[in-house]
Amino acid sequence: MKSSCRVFMHVRRGSLLALSLMLVSQVMLAAETGTQLQRVDPEADRLALQQYYLKRFPHVPMDEYVNGIYAVDADSRKQWDALMAFPPYEFDLEEGEALFNTPFANGKGYGDCFENGGIGIRHQYPYWNREEGTVKTLEQEINECRVENGEAPLPWKRGDIAKISAYMAFTSRGKRFAIQIPEDDPRALQAYLDGKKFFYSKRGQLNLSCANCHLQGSRILIRADLPGPALGHPTHFPVFRSKWGEIGTLHRRYEGCHRDTRSVPLPPQSDAFRKLEYFQTYMSNGLPVNGPGARK
Amino acid sequence: MKRKMLVPAVVTLLHAQGLYAASFEQVFNEQRALYGKGHEFSYGGKIHTTFHPEEIEAMAEPNAANARALIDGAEALRVESAAVGYEWRGPAIYIRQAREALAAGRYQSAMELAARAKYLARMSLKQYRNAEANWQRAVPE
Numbered sequence: 001m002k003s004s005c006r007v008f009m010h011v012r013r014g015s016l017l018a019l020s021l022m023l024v025s026q027v028m029l030a031a032e033t034g035t036q037l038q039r040v041d042p043e044a045d046r047l048a049l050q051q052y053y054l055k056r057f058p059h060v061p062m063d064e065y066v067n068g069i070y071a072v073d074a075d076s077r078k079q080w081d082a083l084m085a086f087p088p089y090e091f092d093l094e095e096g097e098a099l100f101n102t103p104f105a106n107g108k109g110y111g112d113c114f115e116n117g118g119i120g121i122r123h124q125y126p127y128w129n130r131e132e133g134t135v136k137t138l139e140q141e142i143n144e145c146r147v148e149n150g151e152a153p154l155p156w157k158r159g160d161i162a163k164i165s166a167y168m169a170f171t172s173r174g175k176r177f178a179i180q181i182p183e184d185d186p187r188a189l190q191a192y193l194d195g196k197k198f199f200y201s202k203r204g205q206l207n208l209s210c211a212n213c214h215l216q217g218s219r220i221l222i223r224a225d226l227p228g229p230a231l232g233h234p235t236h237f238p239v240f241r242s243k244w245g246e247i248g249t250l251h252r253r254y255e256g257c258h259r260d261t262r263s264v265p266l267p268p269q270s271d272a273f274r275k276l277e278y279f280q281t282y283m284s285n286g287l288p289v290n291g292p293g294a295r296k
Numbered sequence: 297m298k299r300k301m302l303v304p305a306v307v308t309l310l311h312a313q314g315l316y317a318a319s320f321e322q323v324f325n326e327q328r329a330l331y332g333k334g335h336e337f338s339y340g341g342k343i344h345t346t347f348h349p350e351e352i353e354a355m356a357e358p359n360a361a362n363a364r365a366l367i368d369g370a371e372a373l374r375v376e377s378a379a380v381g382y383e384w385r386g387p388a389i390y391i392r393q394a395r396e397a398l399a400a401g402r403y404q405s406a407m408e409l410a411a412r413a414k415y416l417a418r419m420s421l422k423q424y425r426n427a428e429a430n431w432q433r434a435v436p437e
Contacts, residue, residue: 035432045435052436200434201427205384205416209427211434264383272381 040193042181042282049215049283053231056218065232066290072219073226080294089166089240089292092247096167099160104149110164113145122172122289126278128181128188135191135274139165139249156268157252162238166247169238169291177235177289179282195279198272199230204261210276213257225296234281236293243296250277320344350418354411358403366410367394373417382424387413 034040050062057072064071070080100118103109111117115124125138139161143153154161181188199210213222214230237250244252251268254276258265266272318326320339327337328346335346353369356362374387390413397406 035435048436196435197431201431202423203382203427205386205419207423209431209434215434215436259385262385264378264385264388266381 035193035197037186037190037193040189040196042189042192045196046283046285049231052215053218053229057229063287065229065284066235066287068228068232068236068293068295069219069226071232072229076226076296083242083294087240088242088294089238089247092163092240093166093170093292095160096163096165096170099164100167104146104151106149108149110142110145113141113148118168119171120175122169122291123175123177124179126274126281127179128185128191128278130182130185130188133187134271135278137251137269137274137277138168139251140269140274142168156249157255158244158246158248162247162249162252165249166238166292169289172289173291174288177281177285177287179278179285181282191275192279192282194272195275195277198276199279203258204263206261208261210257230280230283232284232287234277235284235287235289236291236295238291239293239295241295247292348411348415350411350415353414354407356407358407360398360403363394363398363403363406363410366407366414367391367398370394370410370414370417373414373421377417377420377424380421380424382420382427384416384420386416387420389413390416 034045053060053065054062060071067077067080070077100110111119115121122138125141126135128134129136139156142161142164143156147153154164181192183189202209202212211230213227214233217227218229219226234250237253238247239253240247241253249268251273254273255265255268323337323339324344324346327335331346333346333348333351336343337346338344350366353366370387370391374383374391377383377387390409394406394409394413397403397409
């Protein structure tokens with residue numbers, strides 16, 4: 001009886017020790033992942049994401065990730081290569097250039113609103129605007145440019161705004177994303193962290209996060225679709241999507257993905273989606289701009 | 297020797313705890329998935345059914361007051377989930393249909409639709425709380 005009591009005490013003490021270790025390891029895990037403002041490390045996040053994909057698809061060069069699913073799935077790549085013999089966005093690109101160069105009623109144009117006349121600047125977007133205390137996207141500034149010059153803003157998801165953005169991306173092709181998170185403004189880091197949290201949080205009745213499909217689910221069939229890797233996601237937008245039959249913006253895609261989880265989707269250019277774009281584009285730092293793109 | 301035995305014993309014990317200490321929620325969900333609503337099962341020495349609380353609410357007398365109360369309850373939870381950015385598509389649709397049924401005097405139908413909406417809205421809030429607590433687990437290191 002005495003010895004069985006001693007064994008029980010040993011086991012109990014051992015259980016408590018094991019449980020304590022489990023709890024401590026959970027706390028340490030949370031600290032390493034940088035889930036709080038004091039500890040979040042965007043560069044560590046970016047390198048960890050790259051490492052994840054290097055392990056997952058060891059033969060895929062890093063720059064290839066700008067091509068989405070076509071970087072990691074040979075069969076999809078063959079179809080895409082055939083499609084790209086005559087890229088479906090070419091007419092939109094031509095229209096985008098014409099729209100970009102058409103002066104507003106006041107005689108000014110888009111070039112007057114942007115650095116370097118709006119040419120070759122896509123890789124700097126989105127960025128943290130210190131004065132306004134918010135993330136600014138390229139499409140947002142295209143519309144702000146219009147409003148400042150007495151023109152009506154364009155709808156966010158498709159049409160002219162996507163075409164103008166496509167042309168601006170095209171003039172930036174090959175330039176590498178270099179999204180900055182100013183160290184002296186903690187609001188910028190908070191915006192990044194909010195975007196990161198959005199990406200990894202499960203949503204909707206289907207209980208899916210962005211990461212479920214585009215991290216763990218990269219190149220794993222969801223019904224008939226193969227989700228592309230998260231790395232390099234924003235580099236090729238706007239895209240001509242075969243499903244849409246037209247060109248559309250990144251936030252149109254965000255809205256669609258969000259709806260697909262059976263969530264009530266947030267509107268394009270909402271604060272949460274701009275932060276998500278900030279996080280995602282930072283993850284693609286170092287990858288070249290290759291927009292506009294063509295996708296299924 | 298005793299020390300060598302301690303680690304496997306602890307591991308076994310923890311496994312055993314994991315296996316046998318299923319929460320009421322786990323058991324409920326399992327039974328619901330296996331047998332659908334209205335099935336009886338025992339937990340903690342008591343008999344329970346696999347009805348969701350909202351489905352039990354919908355069993356009240358089908359009249360305008362009860363239907364309106366259930367719709368209001370569902371709408372309150374829907375608004376709460378929208379406020380935290382976790383609104384699902386279902387609740388608003390079912391609430392609209394429940395209001396139409398109420399207006400047409402189809403009280404039982406209105407209560408069933410509102411119950412469905414209320415359940416989904418409650419689950420969306422549960423998802424929000426779960427995401428707040430666990431989102432970091434998916435981040436690659």
